[in-house]
Amino acid sequence: MTSTLLTVPSRHHDVVAERVGRSASSAQGALMATPRFDAWLAQRHAANEFRVDRVPFAALDGWSFASGTDNLVHHTGRFFSVEGLDVTVSADTHGVPGDVAPSWQQPIIRQPEIGILGILVKDFDGVLHCLMQAKMEPGNPNLLQLSPTVQATRSNYTKVHRGADVPYLEHFVRPDRGRVIADVLQSEHGSWFFRKSNRNMIVEATGDVPLRDDFCWLTLGQIGELLRRDNIVNMDSRTVLSCLPLPDDYGRARLTDTELLSWITGERSHYSVHARLKPLMTLDGWRRGEECVEHEDGRYFKVVGVSVSAGNREVKSWTQPLIEPVGQGIAAWVTRSFAGVPHVLVRARVEGGFLDTIELGPTVQCTVGNYAHLPSENRPAFLDQVLRADPARIRYEAVHSEEGGRFLHAESRYLVIEADEEQAPTEAPQGFAWVTPGQLRSLVRHGHYVNVQARTLLACLNTAAAALS
Amino acid sequence: MTSTLLTVPSRHHDVVAERVGRSASSAQGALMATPRFDAWLAQRHAANEFRVDRVPFAALDGWSFASGTDNLVHHTGRFFSVEGLDVTVSADTHGVPGDVAPSWQQPIIRQPEIGILGILVKDFDGVLHCLMQAKMEPGNPNLLQLSPTVQATRSNYTKVHRGADVPYLEHFVRPDRGRVIADVLQSEHGSWFFRKSNRNMIVEATGDVPLRDDFCWLTLGQIGELLRRDNIVNMDSRTVLSCLPLPDDYGRARLTDTELLSWITGERSHYSVHARLKPLMTLDGWRRGEECVEHEDGRYFKVVGVSVSAGNREVKSWTQPLIEPVGQGIAAWVTRSFAGVPHVLVRARVEGGFLDTIELGPTVQCTVGNYAHLPSENRPAFLDQVLRADPARIRYEAVHSEEGGRFLHAESRYLVIEADEEQAPTEAPQGFAWVTPGQLRSLVRHGHYVNVQARTLLACLNTAAAALS
Numbered sequence: 001m002t003s004t005l006l007t008v009p010s011r012h013h014d015v016v017a018e019r020v021g022r023s024a025s026s027a028q029g030a031l032m033a034t035p036r037f038d039a040w041l042a043q044r045h046a047a048n049e050f051r052v053d054r055v056p057f058a059a060l061d062g063w064s065f066a067s068g069t070d071n072l073v074h075h076t077g078r079f080f081s082v083e084g085l086d087v088t089v090s091a092d093t094h095g096v097p098g099d100v101a102p103s104w105q106q107p108i109i110r111q112p113e114i115g116i117l118g119i120l121v122k123d124f125d126g127v128l129h130c131l132m133q134a135k136m137e138p139g140n141p142n143l144l145q146l147s148p149t150v151q152a153t154r155s156n157y158t159k160v161h162r163g164a165d166v167p168y169l170e171h172f173v174r175p176d177r178g179r180v181i182a183d184v185l186q187s188e189h190g191s192w193f194f195r196k197s198n199r200n201m202i203v204e205a206t207g208d209v210p211l212r213d214d215f216c217w218l219t220l221g222q223i224g225e226l227l228r229r230d231n232i233v234n235m236d237s238r239t240v241l242s243c244l245p246l247p248d249d250y251g252r253a254r255l256t257d258t259e260l261l262s263w264i265t266g267e268r269s270h271y272s273v274h275a276r277l278k279p280l281m282t283l284d285g286w287r288r289g290e291e292c293v294e295h296e297d298g299r300y301f302k303v304v305g306v307s308v309s310a311g312n313r314e315v316k317s318w319t320q321p322l323i324e325p326v327g328q329g330i331a332a333w334v335t336r337s338f339a340g341v342p343h344v345l346v347r348a349r350v351e352g353g354f355l356d357t358i359e360l361g362p363t364v365q366c367t368v369g370n371y372a373h374l375p376s377e378n379r380p381a382f383l384d385q386v387l388r389a390d391p392a393r394i395r396y397e398a399v400h401s402e403e404g405g406r407f408l409h410a411e412s413r414y415l416v417i418e419a420d421e422e423q424a425p426t427e428a429p430q431g432f433a434w435v436t437p438g439q440l441r442s443l444v445r446h447g448h449y450v451n452v453q454a455r456t457l458l459a460c461l462n463t464a465a466a467a468l469s
Numbered sequence: 470m471t472s473t474l475l476t477v478p479s480r481h482h483d484v485v486a487e488r489v490g491r492s493a494s495s496a497q498g499a500l501m502a503t504p505r506f507d508a509w510l511a512q513r514h515a516a517n518e519f520r521v522d523r524v525p526f527a528a529l530d531g532w533s534f535a536s537g538t539d540n541l542v543h544h545t546g547r548f549f550s551v552e553g554l555d556v557t558v559s560a561d562t563h564g565v566p567g568d569v570a571p572s573w574q575q576p577i578i579r580q581p582e583i584g585i586l587g588i589l590v591k592d593f594d595g596v597l598h599c600l601m602q603a604k605m606e607p608g609n610p611n612l613l614q615l616s617p618t619v620q621a622t623r624s625n626y627t628k629v630h631r632g633a634d635v636p637y638l639e640h641f642v643r644p645d646r647g648r649v650i651a652d653v654l655q656s657e658h659g660s661w662f663f664r665k666s667n668r669n670m671i672v673e674a675t676g677d678v679p680l681r682d683d684f685c686w687l688t689l690g691q692i693g694e695l696l697r698r699d700n701i702v703n704m705d706s707r708t709v710l711s712c713l714p715l716p717d718d719y720g721r722a723r724l725t726d727t728e729l730l731s732w733i734t735g736e737r738s739h740y741s742v743h744a745r746l747k748p749l750m751t752l753d754g755w756r757r758g759e760e761c762v763e764h765e766d767g768r769y770f771k772v773v774g775v776s777v778s779a780g781n782r783e784v785k786s787w788t789q790p791l792i793e794p795v796g797q798g799i800a801a802w803v804t805r806s807f808a809g810v811p812h813v814l815v816r817a818r819v820e821g822g823f824l825d826t827i828e829l830g831p832t833v834q835c836t837v838g839n840y841a842h843l844p845s846e847n848r849p850a851f852l853d854q855v856l857r858a859d860p861a862r863i864r865y866e867a868v869h870s871e872e873g874g875r876f877l878h879a880e881s882r883y884l885v886i887e888a889d890e891e892q893a894p895t896e897a898p899q900g901f902a903w904v905t906p907g908q909l910r911s912l913v914r915h916g917h918y919v920n921v922q923a924r925t926l927l928a929c930l931n932t933a934a935a936a937l938s
Contacts, residue, residue, distance in 0.1 A: 008721045008808040011908065016727075092623075114738045154561075183731035185738065199738050245727075252477045258485075258714075261914060262652035269583045269654065269668050339477040355825065356916075439480065445730060446915050447825075 016181055017245040023121075023128040023220040024246070024464045030124035031217040034225055041232075044134035044214055045144050048310065052138045055307045056290045060319045063305070070281030070288065072303065072321055079153075080111035080406070082293070082303050082321055084280040085194060087352035090272045094430050099371065099380040100350055105283045107293055107303055108353055109323065109406060110194045113154040114185065117236045118172040118201040120149040121181065122209055122217070129217040131168065131209065132237065137404025138308040139322050141411060145234035145404065146226065149215070167212055171203050178206040182243035185447040186455065187359060189402060190351025192301070192323050194277065197355070197447060200240045220244070224463030230399040231411070235456065238400065242455035243445070244462045248438030250341045255433065257442065263433050264449065267348035268357045275352045292324075299370050301325040304408060322408040327369040328399070329412035331453040332386040334363040334419045335395065335468050336434070338426070342468035343434040344416075345382075345424055349451060359451040360443070363424075363432070381432075385423050386415060393418045396466030400456060414456055416466045437461050437468070485650055486714040492590075492597040492689040493715070493933045499593035500686040503694055510701075513603035513683055514613050517779060521607045524776045525759045529788045532774070539750030539757065541772065541790055548622075549580035549875070551762070551772050551790055553749040554663060556821035559741045563899050568840065568849040569819055574752045576762055576772055577663045577822055578792065578875060582623040583654065586705045587641040587670040589618040590650065591678055591686070598686040600637065600678065601706065606873025607777045608791050610880060614703035614873065615695065618684070636681055640672050647675040651712040654916040655924065656828060658871060659820025661770070661792050663746065666824070666916060669709045689713070693932030699868040700880070704925065707869065711924035712914070713931045717907030719810045724902065726911065732902050733918070736817035737826045744821045761793075768839050770794040773877060791877040796838040797868070798881035800922040801855040803832040803888045804864065804937050805903070807895070811937035812903040813885075814851075814893055818920060828920040829912070832893075832901070850901070854892050855884060862887045865935030869925060883925055885935045906930050906937070 032040065057065070062075045072082035085108040089096055096102055120131040135147035152166045171177050181202040188196040211217070218226075223241065226232045233241075255263065281288075285296050293303035302324045309317040333344040349361035364386045371379050396416035401409065428434050440458050443449040450458065460466040501509065526534070531544045541551035554577040558565055565571055589600040604616035621635045640646050650671040657665040680686070687695075692710065695701045702710075724732065750757075754765050762772040771793045778786040802813040818830035833855045840848050865885035870878065897903050909927050912918040919927065929935040 008723055008810045009725055011717070011720055011722045011726045011905075013725055013727060112743070113741065116738075180727060180731040182727070183734045185734055199734060248480075251480055253480045254477055256478055256482055257480045258482060258649060258651070258914075262649040265652045265654055265668060272582065274581070341477045436480075445727075 014247070017247045019128050020181075020220065020244050021246050024224065024462060025221055026127045026219040027221040027225060029129060029217065029219050029222045030127065031129065034222050037222075037226070040216060041134055041144065047213070048136065050136045050143045051309045052143065053307045054291070055305045055319060057305050058290065059307065060305045060321065063319065063321060065280075065288070069279035071279060080109050082107050082280060083110050083194070084108070084278045084283045085352050086276055086278050088274045089350055092270050092272075094270065097381070097431055098377045099366070104352075105278075105285060106300065106352065107280055107283065107286060108194045108277075109192055109196070110277065111196055115153040115198045116150055116169070116172055116201060117148050117198050117240050118150040118203060119237070119240045120168055120171050120203055120205050120209065122205045124217065127219055128204075129219055130223060131215055132218055132223070134214045134216075135234070136310050137234065138306050138320070139401070139406065139408040139410065140231070140234065140404035141401055141409050142231050145401075146223070146232055146237055147234045148237050148240050151236050167215075171205060172201050177203055179204040181245065182445070184243055184445060186239055186243070186444070187354060187448055187451060189452055190349075190353040190359065192353065192407065194353045195355045196353070198239070200243050202240060202243060220463045224460070224465040227460050227463055227465035228396075228398055231401055233400070235400065235403045235452070238456040238459040239452055241459035241462055242450070246441055246462060248436070248441070250436060250438060252341050253436045253439055254338055254343060255435065257439065260433065260435060260439055264348070264360070267431065271350055271357050273350055273352075273354075273357050297373070299326055306408065323406060323410070324408040325367060325410045327367045329367045329410070330364060330386065330415070331362045331412050331457065332364045332415035332417055333454075333457050334382060334385070334417055334424045336419050336424055337469060338434070341436060343436055344440075344457075344468070345428060345432050346435050346454065347432050351451070354448070356448045360449060361451045361454050362457060365453050381429060382424070385419070386417055389415075389417045395468065396460055412453065414460070416457065416460070416468070418469070483716070486716045488597050489650075489689065489713050490715050493693060493931060494690055495596045495688040496690040496694060498598060498686065498688050498691050499596065500598065503691050506685075506691075506695070509685060510603055510613065516682070517605065519605045519612045520778045521612065522776045523760070524774045524788060526774050527759065528776065529774045529790065532788065532790060534749070534757070538748035540748060549578050551576050551749060552579050552663070553577070553747045553752045554821050555745055555747050557743045558819055561739050563739065566850075566900055567846045568835070573821075574754060575769065575821065576749055576752065576755060577746075578661055578665070579663045579746065580665055584622040584667045585619055585638070585641055585670060586617050586667050586709050587619040587672060588706070588709045589637055589640050589672055589674050589678065591674045593686065596688055597673075598688055599692060600684055601687055601692070603683045603685075604703070605779050606703065607775050607789070608870070608875065608877040608879065609700070609703065609873035610870055610878050611700050614870075615692075615701055615706055616703045617706050617709050620705050636684075640674060641670050646672055648673040650714065651914070653712055653914060655708055655712070655913070656823060656917055656920060658921055659818075659822040659828065661822065661876070663822045664824045665822070667708070669712045671709060671712060689932045693929070693934040696929050696932055696934035697865075697867055700870055702869070704869065704872045704921070707925040707928040708921055710928035710931055711919070715910055715931060717905070717910070719905060719907060721810050722905045722908055723807055723812060724904065726908065729902065729904060729908055733817070733829070736900065740819055740826050742819055742821075742823075742826050766842070768795055775877065792875060792879070793877040794836060794879045796836045798836045798879070799833060799855065799884070800831045800881050800926065801833045801884035801886055802926050803851060803854070803886055803893045805888050805893055806938060807903070810905060812905055813909075813926075813937070814897060814901050815904050815923065816901050820920070823917070825917045829904075829918060830920045830923050831926060834922050850898060851893070854888070855886055858884075858886045864937065865929055881922065883929070885926065885929070885937070887938070
């Protein structure tokens with residue numbers, strides 16, 4: 001925020017978007033060639049010892065089920081808790097979709113604090129590079145993934161766990177930090193978190209930045225190449241990358257921006273969602289054992305415990321609860337081009353943990369197994385088109401895992417699938433809208449519009465991991 | 470939302486903003502000359518009989534204090550309720566401002582439904598006119614004020630009170646409504662409402678619109694002229710008018726849009742606000758009598774009951790609770806021009822009923838009497854500059870009342886005051902930022918950024934009632 005009386009700058013810095021675009025099309029890095037990346041990651045793995053074991057709840061240190069509620073809490077009252085949620089959804093004009101239950105109860109993570117997810121960027125040889133970290137998270141299927149420069153809960157930076165300082169944090173919290181490229185509170189998973197947001201930041205460093213162990217500089221194009229592979233780029237990186245500004249090469253869209261905002265307002269007004277916390281012990285349909293809290297039909301997810309030891313984390317060993325989904329998820333965008341302008345089909349989604357009723361999600365977002373017991377009218381729209389898509393129409397496909405600090409092996413298959421009029425009509429069905437990537441980039445400048453799964457898909461577009469045609 | 474496969478329009482309809490600007494500078498209406506307005510309003514008053522009397526709670530029909538909570542509720546469970554709220558505010562980096570209590574309890578209105586506030590506009594003689602309604606609300610000091618075309622709670626249009634249809638509602642809810650100019654969920658008063666939003670809509674009619682009794686067509690410039698007078702244009706009109714698109718003649722600002730959004734994100738992250746509903750009977754410092762619920766020191770506001778009879782309302786007579794503030798409020802923007810670009814000083818405000826921690830409010834917003842018992846360091850910043858402002862620096866001043874359907878004689882003095890470096894420094898103090906009207910107009914396209922008092926001031930700029938220099 002450097003501005004003086006005499007210089008009142010333009011409100012818009014379009015040059016930043018152009019520089020981001022140049023980095024996204026740079027497949028070569030100035031500091032680490034992509035072919036060297038695997039060896040570097042393996043070396044970081046070898047340099048640190050990681051071990052994650054499942055443990056019964058009784059073996060969790062400092063965690064217990066509170067008397068009177070059975071909520072799973074830490075004795076300090078910090079970090080997070082697992083509580084119960086009761087959700088009722090009703091709708092006015094066009095009813096609740098067939099695949100949304102009118103009411104349900106579930107465990108949910110409560111963590112009423114805002115963390116920082118920050119990527120530091122810097123120009124090398126005229127191209128922006130991102131400072132990425134090889135970071136272990138206990139829930140990652142392969143433990144070590146590429147995380148943002150900084151991934152800090154408020155507990156982290158206020159030192160609740162008495163660990164080491166968070167490297168590079170000063171670039172995000174100090175008033176003299178560099179130039180801010182993006183800074184927005186984005187929602188986490190609305191099905192697993194109660195109204196949780198994190199601060200997604202991209203900051204350009206102004207001076208020299210010393211390179212520490214476990215960190216490397218990569219162009220957006222290099223990160224895009226890694227995003228084409230499974231389980232390399234972690235969720236925190238993906239959500240931050242979704243907030244990148246990029247030029248809108250088209251400037252056109254089926255709905256004007258005003259019409260799109262009106263559609264979102266209509267969807268948000270349409271639903272009435274009452275979500276209230278309640279004691280975990282009072283949840284219908286869920287039971288607690290010694291090793292997990294689970295749904296009595298084995299669906300949705302479990303709450304489990306793990307013990308972790310790690311060499312490069314702020315503290316060397318700890319135990320914690322994690323959410324373990326039952327089955328792999330799917331998150332897919334159906335895409336079409338109208339008059340030469342690529343669009344994706346977004347869906348207005350109700351999730352129990354959202355702060356504000358609905359957010360825009362992928363065309364299809366679900367865990368297929370959770371619908372196996374239901375009649376076909378309760379299956380999500382477009383699911384079958386996505387599952388049976390002609391491989392020639394698949395523009396992007398990779399498996400990514402959700403935040404490994406809270407979720408155990410929470411993998412989803414992310415897809416972008418090209419459709420035609422028969423598969424996805426020009427007139428979007430109720431609850432869906434065709435929007436352009438440029439419009440999504442305008443929306444993610446603000447919170448509570450685009451959900452975390454859709455932000456992963458947007459990150460794939462932003463880094464050229466996926467291309468629409 | 471009319472678009473076909475072959476026409477993918479530009480995302481932006483700048484021509485609408487220009488037409489809005491033309492209407493704002495049109496002091497003459499094509500259908501009703503401004504000098505005729507007073508006679509018309511007096512005639513509407515005469516044509517309908519209105520009477521509002523204070524009544525004790527026992528005389529409220531259908532309303533009672535629920536057993537076990539003392540919450541004031543309607544026997545149907547609809548309309549709204551008056552409950553209790555417990556608020557705790559903490560802050561990280563730069564502390565809680567001196568004029569914000571770290572914790573408090575208060576009664577609050579709970580109305581978890583989204584109403585529609587809609588203004589229908591139409592071109593006459595090449596100038597946009599707004600269809601405004603002379604509407605009685607029991608809490609208005611002068612009962613009859615100018616309201617939007619439609620002002621409908623969900624209870625209204627789902628016919629809870631078995632009254633008449635809401636005229637012109639079809640222009641806002643039908644899929645074949647006209648062209649949408651603005652459509653956004655905006656917060657109501659965060660000090661009096663618990664997380665209440667209304668849908669603010671401006672729609673351009675495409676066909677003929679029959680003119681009904683109690684309605685008139687006015688240009689924005691005419692409405693601006695009425696906004697210079699006290700208590701003519703009601704709060705619902707003002708919030709809708711704040712959402713008007715207008716061209717940004719400058720395109721420049723002290724903070725770029727990215728810096729402004731980053732500042733808002735920082736303020737939002739900085740605060741931790743825990744607000745939870747609790748039974749009205751358990752509130753510390755509040756007592757219930759037969760005629761009101763009030764604070765034991767006589768500050769803030771009272772909950773009272775009224776009986777109403779009206780000729781042109783959907784139902785002819787009713788009783789209801791209202792919130793009656795103690796003392797007149799003040800809501801003032803301090804303005805300065807930097808390098809020829811006018812700016813206003815906004816404040817990041819915490820209010821207990823906000824959905825998302827902070828919204829941008831006026832430079833000063835308070836009821837002076839509520840601070841009389843406190844030491845000077847607990848008085849709001851800039852309050853004394855505003856109270857003692859040289860009349861030559863006052864760019865706008867009028868008294869307006871807040872929503873007369875919920876608030877009894879809730880008047881505030883709205884002011885725009887020009888300042889210099891000594892009164893309001895170029896480097897805005899912590900918690901404040903200099904922003905341009907153009908930036909505020911970009912923010913009000915989205916919800917939860919600009920609070921209802923600041924939106925009244927913005928409506929005054931949009932309609933040329935106030936001009937910055």
